[in-house]
Amino acid sequence: MKVRVDDSLCHGHQACAVAAPKVFGADDYGNAVVLIEGDLPADLEAGTRRAQGNCPEHAIIIDE
Amino acid sequence: MLLPPVIRASFFTQMALAQQVRLANPQPDYVAMQQAHPGGLMCPMDGIAVSFGRETTDFVLRHHELFSSAVDMPLGNVRPLIPLNIDPPKHSKYRKILDPLFSPKRMDEMEPDIAARANKFIDEFVADGECNFSEQFAEQFPSAVFLGLMGMPWDQLEMFLHLRDGILHPEKVDPAAEADFTVRFAVMNATGQEIYTYFNEQLDQREANPADDLLTHFITAEVDGDTMSREEVLDLCYLFLIAGLDTVSDSLTCLFAYLAQHPEQRQLIVDDPRVIPGAVEELLRWETPVPYGVPRVATQDVQLPNGTTLAEGTVVTVSYGGANIDPSEYPDGFDVRFDRDDNRHIAFGGGVHRCLGSHLARRELRIALAEWHRRIPQYGIKPGHEDLQFPLGLRHVKDLTLSWS
Numbered sequence: 001m002k003v004r005v006d007d008s009l010c011h012g013h014q015a016c017a018v019a020a021p022k023v024f025g026a027d028d029y030g031n032a033v034v035l036i037e038g039d040l041p042a043d044l045e046a047g048t049r050r051a052q053g054n055c056p057e058h059a060i061i062i063d064e
Numbered sequence: 065m066l067l068p069p070v071i072r073a074s075f076f077t078q079m080a081l082a083q084q085v086r087l088a089n090p091q092p093d094y095v096a097m098q099q100a101h102p103g104g105l106m107c108p109m110d111g112i113a114v115s116f117g118r119e120t121t122d123f124v125l126r127h128h129e130l131f132s133s134a135v136d137m138p139l140g141n142v143r144p145l146i147p148l149n150i151d152p153p154k155h156s157k158y159r160k161i162l163d164p165l166f167s168p169k170r171m172d173e174m175e176p177d178i179a180a181r182a183n184k185f186i187d188e189f190v191a192d193g194e195c196n197f198s199e200q201f202a203e204q205f206p207s208a209v210f211l212g213l214m215g216m217p218w219d220q221l222e223m224f225l226h227l228r229d230g231i232l233h234p235e236k237v238d239p240a241a242e243a244d245f246t247v248r249f250a251v252m253n254a255t256g257q258e259i260y261t262y263f264n265e266q267l268d269q270r271e272a273n274p275a276d277d278l279l280t281h282f283i284t285a286e287v288d289g290d291t292m293s294r295e296e297v298l299d300l301c302y303l304f305l306i307a308g309l310d311t312v313s314d315s316l317t318c319l320f321a322y323l324a325q326h327p328e329q330r331q332l333i334v335d336d337p338r339v340i341p342g343a344v345e346e347l348l349r350w351e352t353p354v355p356y357g358v359p360r361v362a363t364q365d366v367q368l369p370n371g372t373t374l375a376e377g378t379v380v381t382v383s384y385g386g387a388n389i390d391p392s393e394y395p396d397g398f399d400v401r402f403d404r405d406d407n408r409h410i411a412f413g414g415g416v417h418r419c420l421g422s423h424l425a426r427r428e429l430r431i432a433l434a435e436w437h438r439r440i441p442q443y444g445i446k447p448g449h450e451d452l453q454f455p456l457g458l459r460h461v462k463d464l465t466l467s468w469s
């Protein structure tokens with residue numbers, strides 16, 4: 001499973017970083033950055049799905 | 065584009081809402097409005113629309129080019145509020161300057177200072193066994209936090225509160241403002257002038273002696289090689305008084321009233337403070353202290369996702385409270401659960417105008433909850449004060465009185 005953020009939709013709510021702090025961080029403007037390149041370790045998948053479910057802008061895209 | 069008719073429209077909107085959405089427990093009424101009107105869109109008269117449904121509200125927030133926020137809000141200011149009443153592309157320029165100053169990382173650094181300020185208030189009344197939470201904590205704490213951010217000494221708190229009251233609670237400055245709109249606007253306009261004068265002096269001082277505080281950053285921040293003009297910086301300071309103080313105060317009264325009335329859920333916080341971030345998000349969803357958005361104006365005829373067409377010039381108000389309980393987004397929205405997954409609440413708005421202060425506000429709320437429950441784990445609404453008053457305006461509890469032993 002891979003994850004990315006659509007920068008045009010992300011408005012920096014940071015709900016993702018609360019749900020999955022190891023997967024999502026923030027740039028200087030508070031917008032989301034994905035901290036893990038490539039496939040996610042299995043133990044971070046659930047948190048990443050929770051982040052997706054908590055993003056008010058539907059900006060998180062998961063590629064299975 | 066300043067549109068004075070918007071003021072009139074928002075006045076009518078508020079009257080229509082006052083009749084249909086109860087202040088004390090609005091949640092069932094939000095759902096009733098979604099069901100009563102196609103697409104959850106109430107149109108009390110031509111040219112006015114209020115969106116209670118999530119789909120339409122998301123659409124409005126995401127299409128700033130179709131729905132302009134450049135409206136004139138009568139709050140004693142002489143120019144539009146930055147960045148609230150500015151549309152992109154200019155809006156993006158301001159947010160590029162401001163976002164880094166309120167980023168999660170910077171706000172993390174403020175946490176010890178915020179906690180110290182929260183405790184300073186709790187120190188004052190903890191031994192009394194009771195307090196008027198609204199007055200003695202909620203209404204003052206966010207202003208105290210701002211003093212720290214802006215690099216002002218504690219003794220400026222009174223001044224800060226006075227300026228805030230002059231625009232947001234003119235009746236506290238002159239009781240006649242309660243009923244008389246002329247007096248009301250006179251107090252607001254006079255305070256507006258005081259605010260410009262006060263911050264002008266503060267900014268002069270920072271120009272002479274730069275410091276690592278918000279006001280200095282406002283003066284020096286550059287975007288695309290430009291700094292902000294003095295007028296722009298003043299407009300920002302103005303908005304912070306309006307957007308950054310009562311919003312947090314009011315949220316605090318909502319959250320603590322809820323917790324005082326729900327001891328089992330309060331116990332979850334006492335037992336394990338790690339639930340606090342989830343509790344804050346869920347209570348922000350449930351309470352939605354800023355229930356409605358800034359009125360927006362349709363820049364052209366717009367077709368909404370449900371097929372309804374809004375004529376150019378229609379004044380659209382979104383109900384954040386409605387969006388946060390909409391059964392299409394929350395099938396079990398009436399359950400308040402601190403461990404809720406899939407909480408896409410928009411209590412801080414959405415799209416380009418998403419609350420600039422959300423990262424600060426979240427930390428203020430989390431810290432207030434953490435420090436309070438560490439020191440006063442068991443409390444309730446003081447007997448005799450159970451009938452909670454939710455006045456007009458942002459959602460808040462007046463004179464929330466708590467007691468503990």
Ligand code: HEM
Nearest residue numbers: 147148307308311312315357358412413417419420421425
């Ligand atoms: C829990 C407390 C708060 C809540 C619920 C809240 C809510 C909101 C909402 C709903 C909006 C969007 C308005 C709209 O466009 O319809 C907003 C915008 C804004 N808020 Fe907050 N707010 C809070 C605290 C703060 C604080 C502490 C600050 C101080 C920095 C702040 C500064 C702003 C600013 C500057 C905007 C305008 C952003 C823009 O137009 O780009 N807010 N807030």
Ligand code: SF4
Nearest residue numbers: 010011013014016055
């Ligand atoms: S929750 Fe969504 S909008 Fe917010 S920072 Fe994360 S990706 Fe961006």
